Amino acid sequence: MGCTPEGVAKAVRAAADVVAEHRAELVELDRAIGDGDHGENLNRGFQAVVAALDAGLPDTPGGVLKLVATTLIAKVGGAAGPLYGTAFLRASTVVSNEPELGAAQIVAALRAGLEGVQARGKAVEGDKTMVDALLPAVDAAGQAGAGDVASVLSAAAEAAATGADATVDLVAHKGRASYLGERSAGHLDPGARSTALLLGAFAEAAR
């Protein structure tokens, strides 16, 4: 079964709930090695996304993704705004006006999102950023690409969680944490964590 605009909206609302639940945790993670605003910013952004969806559901999955992108860009106010905003924007472009998304399109959307994040933030694997969760997620999704939407997202979410956990040992080379140098090691990266949370919520919603 493919993914309709309603399905994408449901996944996005689930992500908003998860971000709200983990707001304090993300704030704590970001306070340790960043400026402490990640949980607050992301929650504000996703609450605005929910309000925008309440106001009117776009008639294509790509339209929903684009609404998420523009809302996050306008409302988040920290690095997560332009990064996630660009990711959703690129994802929306790649799925174009398709009425329903299959597994292959979900993989393509994830890959476009990763490319967007990398183009915007210039981070590579190992820099201790959301790329360390998103990149393995895209790889895993690609390998699961022959399956259905649920199995693709589930593989992506699992790989993202593992990738995020692995950021604990890394020294940050991008973002605010990079100012800490070696002292950034020993902490989970808040951006990688939020990426894992979002993908986890998408996977749960698709199940």
Add this chain to the structure above:
Amino acid sequence: MTVGLVLVSHSEKLAEGLAEVAAQMAPDVTILPAGGLPGGGIGTDYDTVVDAVRRADTGSGVVVLYDLGSAQMTAELAVESLAEPGSVTVADAPLVEGAVAAAVAAQGGADRAAVLDAAVSATGPAELADTTSAAEPDADSVELTLTNEVGLHARPAAVLARSLAPIEADVIVRLGEQEADAHSVLALMALGARKGDRIEVRAGGAQAGEALRVVQELVQDNFGEPA
């Protein structure tokens, strides 16, 4: 019409304060702060930046400077969203020095590429090394003693660079072993010339004599400082 500037910062106060500092040296340049979140919090707001970039463009384009990571990303997104992104450039430059250097360049009538160049090359003392013997070997020169209170500090340096901008001449100011391009406010400031210091001014080019006359007048007039 001059090139406009937009200063993107996480802090409203930082952006506004810097706009004030830069405007002091460039009264005719549109310098718009775009700092903080709408509610007053720390962060960068996309709509604020887009709005500032649109308003700063009076026909000659805009150079955007930023403070940290997400400010750069927000600035780049804002520029990409414009109908004519080609008229706006995000400068990878030190924010304070870059804004001051860009403002003075814009005030002097520099085009967008030159304003951008002024911003990204605004690293202070490094400019000194680049400017040695920039003037022609047979340049005219004059020795002057600074009599104003603050010496070649920010405002006098800006007045000097601004006054020389329309004159076709290479002008070098020497203090002891150090030389500075008189068109660069930051290079002039980096000399650290104070009241009572004796500077040598060398000029070459089509209007070298006029340039020396202007410098001489400014020094004698204490750069317009009240006596």
